[in-house]
Amino acid sequence: MNTFDLSTNTVTELNHALHAQKDKMTQAEWVVTNPKGSHNLAVGLDSELAVDIHGHAGYFCAGMNKTASITVHGNVGQGVAENMMSGVVRVKGDASQAAGATAHGGMLIVEGNAGARCGISMKGVDIVVKGNVGHMSCFMGQSGSLVVCGDAGEALGDSLYEVHIYVKGEVKSLGADCVQKEMREEHIAELTALLAKAGVEEDPASFKRYGSARELYTFKVDNASAY
Amino acid sequence: MSNDTHNPNLRESATFDRSTMAEIRRAAETGIYDIRGFGAKRKLPHFDDLLFLGASMSRYPLEGYRETCNTSVTLGDRFAKKPIKLDIPVTIAGMSFGALSANAKEALGRGASMAGTSTTTGDGGMTPEERGQSKKLVYQYLPSRYGMNPDDLRKADAIEIVLGQGAKPGGGGMLLGQKITDRVAQMRNLPKGIDQRSACRHPDWTGPDDLAIKILELREITDWQVPIYIKVGATRTYYDVKLAVKAGADVIVVDGMQGGTAATQDVFIEHVGIPTLAAIPQAVQALQEMGMHRKVQLIVSGGIRNGADVAKCMALGADAVAIGTAALVALGCNDPKWDDEFKKIGSAAGYYDDYQEGKDPAGISTQDPELMKRLDPVDAGRRLANYLRVLTLEAQTLARACGKNDLRNLEPEDLVALTVESAAMARVPLAGTTWVPGQKF
Numbered sequence: 021m022n023t024f025d026l027s028t029n030t031v032t033e034l035n036h037a038l039h040a041q042k043d044k045m046t047q048a049e050w051v052v053t054n055p056k057g058s059h060n061l062a063v064g065l066d067s068e069l070a071v072d073i074h075g076h077a078g079y080f081c082a083g084m085n086k087t088a089s090i091t092v093h094g095n096v097g098q099g100v101a102e103n104m105m106s107g108v109v110r111v112k113g114d115a116s117q118a119a120g121a122t123a124h125g126g127m128l129i130v131e132g133n134a135g136a137r138c139g140i141s142m143k144g145v146d147i148v149v150k151g152n153v154g155h156m157s158c159f160m161g162q163s164g165s166l167v168v169c170g171d172a173g174e175a176l177g178d179s180l181y182e183v184h185i186y187v188k189g190e191v192k193s194l195g196a197d198c199v200q201k202e203m204r205e206e207h208i209a210e211l212t213a214l215l216a217k218a219g220v221e222e223d224p225a226s227f228k229r230y231g232s233a234r235e236l237y238t239f240k241v242d243n244a245s246a247y
Numbered sequence: 248m249s250n251d252t253h254n255p256n257l258r259e260s261a262t263f264d265r266s267t268m269a270e271i272r273r274a275a276e277t278g279i280y281d282i283r284g285f286g287a288k289r290k291l292p293h294f295d296d297l298l299f300l301g302a303s304m305s306r307y308p309l310e311g312y313r314e315t316c317n318t319s320v321t322l323g324d325r326f327a328k329k330p331i332k333l334d335i336p337v338t339i340a341g342m343s344f345g346a347l348s349a350n351a352k353e354a355l356g357r358g359a360s361m362a363g364t365s366t367t368t369g370d371g372g373m374t375p376e377e378r379g380q381s382k383k384l385v386y387q388y389l390p391s392r393y394g395m396n397p398d399d400l401r402k403a404d405a406i407e408i409v410l411g412q413g414a415k416p417g418g419g420g421m422l423l424g425q426k427i428t429d430r431v432a433q434m435r436n437l438p439k440g441i442d443q444r445s446a447c448r449h450p451d452w453t454g455p456d457d458l459a460i461k462i463l464e465l466r467e468i469t470d471w472q473v474p475i476y477i478k479v480g481a482t483r484t485y486y487d488v489k490l491a492v493k494a495g496a497d498v499i500v501v502d503g504m505q506g507g508t509a510a511t512q513d514v515f516i517e518h519v520g521i522p523t524l525a526a527i528p529q530a531v532q533a534l535q536e537m538g539m540h541r542k543v544q545l546i547v548s549g550g551i552r553n554g555a556d557v558a559k560c561m562a563l564g565a566d567a568v569a570i571g572t573a574a575l576v577a578l579g580c581n582d583p584k585w586d587d588e589f590k591k592i593g594s595a596a597g598y599y600d601d602y603q604e605g606k607d608p609a610g611i612s613t614q615d616p617e618l619m620k621r622l623d624p625v626d627a628g629r630r631l632a633n634y635l636r637v638l639t640l641e642a643q644t645l646a647r648a649c650g651k652n653d654l655r656n657l658e659p660e661d662l663v664a665l666t667v668e669s670a671a672m673a674r675v676p677l678a679g680t681t682w683v684p685g686q687k688f
Contacts, residue, residue: 035467059460064397064468079457080464084397099451103395121451122392124436140450141392143436160446162436179444181437237441238424241278 022047027054035063038088042067059097062090065107079116082109085126101128104145117154120147123164129218136173139166142183148218158183159195167214169222177230185230186211188222197236203229270513280514282421284346284602284612286414286507286550286572291522293505294556296669297662298678301648309647316643317653320567322544323405323474323497326466330474330497331383331405333567334363335639336654337557340502340548340571341387341407341478343369345422345431346509346602347575349376351611353624354578356380358631362639367407367569370420370445372434373399380628385476388465390419391445393435397468405498406465407476408458410449410487413506413549416480416520420445421510425605428614455490462495476500481526481549482519488533492543500569501530503549507572509612510603523549523560525672528659531564540564541655554641561642562657563673570638577634578627579609585621 123145178195372394386403503523
């Protein structure tokens with residue numbers, strides 16, 4: 021295990037060292053200490069690394085991650101795991117807004133709460149939040165799954181495409197074109213698998229499913245009031 | 248205003264002309280705004296309103312065929328390890344696969360590469376055809392992030408963070424269902440056949456302070472190798488440029504309201520933004536006040552058609568220009584040879600702007616496999632390369648006439664304006680006077 025102390029090294033040096041593992045893997049396990057809220061930690065990784073960040077991280081932690089497993093033992097700032105392609109990002113604390121924004125794949129687990137716009141424009145990632153999510157979560161979400169074990173704020177799933185949303189708690193309001201849908205067996209199975217993969221113990225049957233009504237997929241004069 | 252009928256007693260209203268009335272009837276019939284492509288069609292103060300002061304007694308010119316006039320430019324040498332070096336200061340603006348056919352994208356790459364310049368992706372990701380044919384490719388980072396991935400990011404020669412475009416500053420992209428084919432849907436991760444509306448602002452940052460962190464993220468992901476551009480639609484250009492420089496941009500792209508689009512509301516195209524001519528002095532002033540003119544390079548786009556436009560942009564302080572609509576015309580867009588086909592879809596060669604419908608007879612703004620075949624990417628690429636060379640030769644001709652051995656040595660002092668409006672916008676004297684409207688003496 022390689023320990024990287026950010027009190028004596030820069031973020032650029034950290035990322036450069038992690039990127040270098042793609043060309044020649046010399047150390048698969050990394051511990052990052054003293055992050056002190058630094059931005060852009062462990063971004064653009066592209067190899068099967070296990071990175072543990074001990075402390076709080078700033079904006080865009082684990083951005084565009086591919087294949088790596090990154091755990092933040094603290095809170096994260098805006099845009100954690102933005103545009104992630106694959107791999108796993110786990111946040112032990114809370115996540116600020118736009119967690120998992122536009123992410124194409126992999127799994128993001130937030131063990132605390134996530135702020136506004138969690139999963140905005142998500143494109144295939146699976147996001148599991150043990151706590152609550154803020155307003156406008158999954159706005160323009162395209163594909164993947166968003167699981168919320170707590171409550172969801174206003175306008176959940178506004179202008180949604182094909183994301184599967186599961187919420188256990190209360191939903192303050194649904195956004196344009198987002199509706200509650202029947203929880204069928206295949207959805208129970210999907211949710212069961214997502215919870216198991218995230219290591220979260222919840223009863224899938226206690227969740228409600230939300231998805232797109234697909235009424236706004238094409239421009240219609242009759243829908244003008246929805247915009 | 249009289250009309251073109253034979254009866255001189257008939258008078259057309261300047262306010263309610265036939266075009267205006269036709270739009271009222273169309274709106275009343277359909278209940279929805281008009282969506283179209285192309286750029287602003289209204290008459291605007293433009294580069295035609297400026298003239299060069301050729302050399303005579305007080306300046307001496309350079310020989311057209313004997314003395315060199317440099318056209319090369321390096322973009323993005325502020326922070327990037329690998330700045331972009333172009334042979335000519337005319338680049339190809341961002342246009343998406345989806346809006347354009349794969350053949351058109353390939354042709355843009357071929358033409359740009361032959362002429363020694365760069366081309367740019369668009370709202371839909373990077374295609375292998377385009378990357379394969381483009382020696383220098385700028386990868387756009389847009390609010391939608393369609394097709395965005397770190398592999399393509401690292402294949403790019405530069406990254407352009409798009410905050411807006413001149414045709415629709417403050418608006419997002421639009422690609423109607425007719426053009427969302429299997430391949431486009433797959434690249435954008437969307438259901439086939441839907442009307443796709445791109446976001447108008449980035450999903451994971453707001454404001455210049457956040458943008459500074461975002462720029463650093465992109466630099467970290469790409470190990471500080473490539474330049475990062477910021478593209479803005481021309482509106483509050485002075486302030487936008489200052490904020491973009493402060494956020495850490497290597498290159499600023501300012502797109503005036505004559506800049507084209509694949510699809511948006513007509514009301515947006517015609518009524519939002521400022522002319523390219525008015526934007527350049529604002530951008531240059533911002534850079535100069537920050538001590539960053541020529542250190543952060545300025546690319547200008549929006550309605551550039553010929554070498555005179557290129558030279559005038561550079562005289563006003565741009566380091567390079569970008570062309571979009573003109574490049575498509577060079578490929579064959581609106582070509583009269585397809586006039587019969589244009590008429591079948593209710594348009595005419597030279598007027599066609601319904602790019603959103605995907606029925607382009609020229610095979611450029613379409614995803615229809617049969618129409619696409621009409622555009623030979625090799626031949627179209629050659630036409631584009633020819634056109635780019637003509638732009639460069641024309642700009643060199645004007646620069647030499649002004650006694651300049653480098654296009655970037657052109658300066659505002661080489662220009663005068665034909666109208667009060669253009670003099671005020673370009674901040675150069677009205678021809679034959681020393682009067683620059685708005686400036687004290």
